[in-house]
Amino acid sequence: MSAGVRKAIVPVAGLGTRFLPATKATPKEMLPVVDKPAIQYVVEEAVRAGLDDVLFVTGRGKTSIEDHFDRQPEVEDKLTGDAGKADLLSRVQASTSLARIHFVRQGEARGLGHAVLQGAQHVGSEPFAVLLGDDLIDERDALLTEMVGVQQRLGGCVIALMEVPADQIHLYGCAAVESIGETDVVRVTGLVEKPPTDEAPSNLAVIGRYVLAPEIFDALRVTAPGRGGEIQLTDAIEALIDKAGEGGPVHGVVFRGRRYDTGDKADYLKSIVRIAADRSDLGPEFRDWLGEFVADRLPHGDPAEPITP
Ligand code: UTP
16 A cells, blocks of 8 residues: 555646636636635545645735635634624634645646646655646545545556546547446546547546656656647656556546536536535525526426436
8 A cells, every 4th residue: 555645736826718807816716616715625625535735836816825725813803702703703714724735836837737746845755636726526526535545555646537528528638548347447548638529539538636646746857848838747647657666557536426617617607506506504595596597597388408417
């Protein structure tokens, strides 16, 4: 069994162009999903998987992320002593005590692989997780916990995969895989970044959760800029596929739960609706309103489209 997984790298230095102009002055990771910024859900997920050390890879314009995970004494002082505000106070303080939080700057957005490489010194020689700050996994789905378990059992690197429609695979990294006789854990035999549909080796897309061996840093150091002139994390992971015991093998966990890309406008809206509808405090009133709203929008006489989970 390899060393335990304690540390997470969360890259948040991307430019967020898909969400402009909202992301001109606000990082996309700070956009609120109900009443917490998306990035807090991501850190909470890491903590649920047993990690206690989070390194954010930030860039220019991202200081609000640092502020969010720092104390806010003026607000806390105001809320302290007001018995009616105890719950609000504990929610304000929650983000500061989740984990040990660290920051490093990327300087220039040269790709996800380059962002992860900025964490090399902090991580050292242990396996670690990477969670993309704009990828939200529903808290009822324990994807990262399962991935950590697979890494501990099989060693090497573990990536998260999700089936997507064939006409969407060009938006993702795509994995060629073979069975190892387990349900939803496969061996990865190849990776290709954003392939055209007719060249994709499967419909399995790489999504934003990774548990990586520390050898990935050496692979990243020699990874040439790939697609889009960026240093791609998938290229470095692919280099480890055949290196059993030296960063490899690479396995994939096929995720069948709920995931939202909060950097994408439609997915961002879905994440808010789903989370609000399922909350015990807001849910009952919101679901009633949503039901009426949807019924009102349906053309009269047409049967409702079935709602996908
Ligand atoms: P994306 O490509 O989704 O993020 O990168 P982006 O560039 O911010 O967004 P768009 O496509 O322009 O809207 C995936 C993740 O990798 C981080 C991003 O912050 C995001 O969490 N990233 C990407 C970096 O930290 N540095 C980079 O150089 C590139």
